[in-house]
Amino acid sequence: MMMPDELMKNFIPSGHPDVCEGKRESEEVRREFLETFDVGGEVEGRVTRGEFESYYASVGACVQEDSRFESIL
Numbered sequence: 001m002m003m004p005d006e007l008m009k010n011f012i013p014s015g016h017p018d019v020c021e022g023k024r025e026s027e028e029v030r031r032e033f034l035e036t037f038d039v040g041g042e043v044e045g046r047v048t049r050g051e052f053e054s055y056y057a058s059v060g061a062c063v064q065e066d067s068r069f070e071s072i073l
Contacts, residue, residue, distance in 0.1 A: 003046055004034055 013019055013029035037051045 007047055007052075008034070 008030065011030065011033060013026040013033070016024070016026075016029045018024040019026050019029055036055055037047045
């Protein structure tokens with residue numbers, strides 16, 4: 001398991017396209033990112049390996065080029 005603080009060490013919401021374009025605040029993107037891991041109506045306050053892998057499997061399905069996927073990671 002991973003605690004949200006550990007996960008967020010490498011997440012940089014200021015690089016999100018909506019933040020760069022001034023459409024959203026960094027904090028909103030950060031919060032939304034963390035909420036994607038709380039599935040099934042249960043907020044646990046931690047991220048399991050399965051939740052992490054499921055999230056990036058979904059992201060990977062939307063990205064056509066490997067180099068783009070690597071830059072997202």
